[in-house]
Amino acid sequence: xxxxxxxxGGIIEAVGKVAxxxxxxxxERAEKENEKLKTNLSHKVEMAKLGIEDKKLDYxxxxxxxxxxxxxxxxxxxxxxxxKSVRPLTLIYMIxxxxxMAFMDGNIGDFKINPAYIQLFQxxxxxxxxxxxxGKTIERIKSKVRD
Numbered sequence: 001x002x003x004x005x006x007x008x009g010g011i012i013e014a015v016g017k018v019a020x021x022x023x024x025x026x027x028e029r030a031e032k033e034n035e036k037l038k039t040n041l042s043h044k045v046e047m048a049k050l051g052i053e054d055k056k057l058d059y060x061x062x063x064x065x066x067x068x069x070x071x072x073x074x075x076x077x078x079x080x081x082x083x084k085s086v087r088p089l090t091l092i093y094m095i096x097x098x099x100x101m102a103f104m105d106g107n108i109g110d111f112k113i114n115p116a117y118i119q120l121f122q123x124x125x126x127x128x129x130x131x132x133x134x135g136k137t138i139e140r141i142k143s144k145v146r147d
Contacts, residue, residue, distance in 0.1 A: 098117075
C-alpha cells in the first residue's frame, strides 16, 4: 500500500507542484507586473527626493560661500588702513606685474601679445567684475533685507 500511495499520491502531488511553479495564470502575471511597476515607481520617487535634497545642499553651499566672501570684505573694511588696503594693493601689484610681463615677453622688436596672456587677462577681468559687482549686489540685498 505504501508503494501505491507513493505512485498514486506522491508523484501526482510532485508533478502538480512543478506544474504550478512553471505555469502561472494571467492574474498572477499581472500581479507580478504590478509589483514590478510599484517597485520601479517607488525607486524613481526616492531618486527624485534625493535629487531635490542634493539641489538644496548645493544651493546652501553656494549661499554660504557668497555670505563668507561678503563677510570677509565687510571685516576688511572695518579695520585700520592696512586691513582695508591689503586686497586692493595685492590686486594692483599682481595686475602691474602681469602687465609688465605680458608687454615685455618677446616684444623687443615687433609688438604682439602672446594668446596665453589674452586668456589670462580675460579670466582676471571677468573674476574682478563678478567679484566686485556681485559682492556689491549681495551687500545691497542683505542691507535691504535687514531694513
